[in-house]
Each structure stands twice: as C-alpha cells, then as structure tokens.
Amino acid sequence: MGWDRKRRGPASGYFYLSVRTSTGVKKIYLGRRVTAHVAADDVEQRREARRTIARHGERAVAVGSEAEPLRLEDDLIAWADALSSAWLILSGHHKHHGCWRKKRD
Amino acid sequence: MTEPIRKRAKGSPAKSAKKSPEVGSRAWERSLANDPTYIRNTVESLIRRAEGGDRGAAELLFGWLEKNPDTRSTIRGLDELALKIERMWAERLFGTDEVGKAALREEVAALKAGLLGPAPSALEKILANSVVIAHLSFQQASMVASGTAEGAGGREARERRLSLAQKRLIAAVKTWEQISGKKAAGLRPRGKIAIFEPLAPSE
Numbered sequence: 582m583g584w585d586r587k588r589r590g591p592a593s594g595y596f597y598l599s600v601r602t603s604t605g606v607k608k609i610y611l612g613r614r615v616t617a618h619v620a621a622d623d624v625e626q627r628r629e630a631r632r633t634i635a636r637h638g639e640r641a642v643a644v645g646s647e648a649e650p651l652r653l654e655d656d657l658i659a660w661a662d663a664l665s666s667a668w669l670i671l672s673g674h675h676k677h678h679g680c681w682r683k684k685r686d
Numbered sequence: 687m688t689e690p691i692r693k694r695a696k697g698s699p700a701k702s703a704k705k706s707p708e709v710g711s712r713a714w715e716r717s718l719a720n721d722p723t724y725i726r727n728t729v730e731s732l733i734r735r736a737e738g739g740d741r742g743a744a745e746l747l748f749g750w751l752e753k754n755p756d757t758r759s760t761i762r763g764l765d766e767l768a769l770k771i772e773r774m775w776a777e778r779l780f781g782t783d784e785v786g787k788a789a790l791r792e793e794v795a796a797l798k799a800g801l802l803g804p805a806p807s808a809l810e811k812i813l814a815n816s817v818v819i820a821h822l823s824f825q826q827a828s829m830v831a832s833g834t835a836e837g838a839g840g841r842e843a844r845e846r847r848l849s850l851a852q853k854r855l856i857a858a859v860k861t862w863e864q865i866s867g868k869k870a871a872g873l874r875p876r877g878k879i880a881i882f883e884p885l886a887p888s889e
Contacts, residue, residue, distance in 0.1 A: 650775055650778070650823070657815065661858070664881065665813060667732075671747065672875045
C-alpha cells in the first residue's frame with residue numbers, strides 16, 4: 582500500500598501497511614506520525630533491494646567482499662553447465678521442456 | 687663516461703615483448719583454440735543450436751571437441767580457479783582462524799572424495815568442484831544472514847542472497863547427480879573426447 586491521501590485531511594495523507602495473512606492481504610492503518618514514516622522507509626528499502634536484485638542478479642546483493650568470489654563462481658558454474666550439456670548432447674540426449682531425455686534409437 | 691640511455695620511440699614495440707598474432711590472421715585463429723572464453727562461447731553456441739533442434743550442431747560440437755585436444759589443458763585450469771574460490775570462501779568464513787580453515791580443508795577434501803569416483807574425467811572434476819564451491823558459498827550466505835543487518839533493506843538482501851545460494855547449491859548437486867547417474871547406467875559420449883575420458887592419476 583503506502584501513503585493514502587484523503588480528500589479531507591493532511592496533504593501527506595495516511596500510511597497503510599499491507600500485510601499478508603493466512604486469510605488474505607490486510608491493510609493496517611499506521612497514521613502519519615513517526616511509526617508511519619519508519620514503516621514507509623522500511624517498505625522503500627525492501628523495494629529498492631528487490632529492484633537491484635532484478636537488475637543485477639545475485640552479485641548485486643553480495644555483502645562487501647563477497648562480490649569477487651561470486652564472480653569467479655559464476656564463471657565455474659557456466660563451465661560446468663556448458664560441459665555437462667555437451668556431454669548429454671554427445672551421449673544422445675535432447676532437451677524436452679527443460680529436461681534432458683535420451684533419444685530413442 | 688656512461689652511455690646515454692636510448693629511449694624507445696613512442697609506439698614502437700619492445701624487443702622482449704612477445705608479439706601477439708595479428709587479429710584476423712591464421713596464427714590468430716589458431717591461438718583462439720587456447721582462449722578459455724572463445725572455447726566456452728563456441729561450446730555454448732553449438733549447444734544452443736543443438737537444443738534448438740539443429741541436427742548438424744551436435745556433429746559440429748563433436749568434431750570441434752575432438753579436433754581441439756588442447757581444450758583439455760584449458761579445462762584443467764579450472765581446477766586452479768576452483769582452488770582459488772575455495773581459498774576465498776575459507777578466508778571469508780574463518781578470517782585468521784587457521785584451525786577453522788584446516789577443518790574446512792578436510793571437509794572439502796572428504797566431500798570431493800565422496801563425489802569423485804575412482805577414475806574421474808575432467809568434466810566430473812568440474813562438477814564436483816562446483817558442488818563444493820556452491821556448498822561453501824551457501825555456508826557463507828547462511829553465516830551473513832544470521833548476523834545483524836542494517837535496516838530492512840539489508841536484511842532482505844541477505845535473505846535473498848541466502849535463497850539464491852541455496853538454489854545454486856541444489857542446481858549444482860542436480861547436475862552432478864544427473865551426469866554420474868547416467869554414467870553409472872552405462873551411458874557415455876561416442877568417440878574419444880579428451881575432456882570426457884578418465885584422467886591419468888598424475889592429472
């Protein structure tokens with residue numbers, strides 16, 4: 582949810598937090614004071630983290646010194662994927678909806 | 687009297703510098719067969735074509751891997767890459783704790799011994815290495831996620847990183863399982879392609 586500006590009342594509006602519960606999504610009224618601003622910051626930070634991950638992948642959320650080993654790990658995994666696919670193709674397999682299957686002779 | 691130092695003219699190549707082949711020449715084309723990025727791009731491109739139903743691509747892939755036995759030495763270089771990543775994760779997990787690092791080295795050695803059969807090929811070594819690396823990466827992500835994070839954004843990022851590390855570990859184990867399972871069932875690629883053949887004990 583977020584800031585909801587009413588026809589009457591303050592220009593900033595009131596902050597409503599969306600919470601997922603077992604019975605569905607619920608709107609919680611947090612008003613327009615400190616609690617509302619802290620919650621709004623929290624929501625914005627989470628949104629920004631999700632956007633960064635979507636744009637740059639796992640390495641973007643790596644904490645400090647993790648970026649370099651993750652970059653090298655990406656490289657090793659790409660090799661493992663390429664060579665295992667080559668092995669499967671050359672041993673008579675084909676990909677069917679994401680699964681490798683042996684071709685019938 | 688000392689002799690004046692002759693300065694090399696700007697732009698002229700140094701005598702000792704190894705001359706790289708001119709781009710587009712035959713020597714340059716031959717040198718590409720040893721370039722890891724070129725090898726991987728070629729293999730990936732042929733795989734994509736084969737997956738897309740191009741029947742000739744599998745033949746081309748077979749011919750390319752058979753004609754370029756030097757690929758094996760490039761791929762052996764991946765052992766060093768894996769070792770480098772292992773050291774990096776050990777450093778990030780244990781810092782200056784040498785006892786912890788030694789215990790981790792033992793754990794990694796045991797894990798590899800369990801994953802590799804008696805006569806592994808270069809491919810099996812890479813797959814075992816990627817499982818080990820993904821395991822270390824997951825351990826690191828778990829450690830970071832259990833620590834204190836600044837703000838909700840930081841917490842979200844750490845949890846997301848942990849979930850991605852978990853997915854990557856599962857994918858690495860699945861690939862290893864798939865190849866070793868099919869190999870155990872007696873399947874193997876046709877012909878004799880160096881990277882799929884068992885390594886000599888010294889390799």
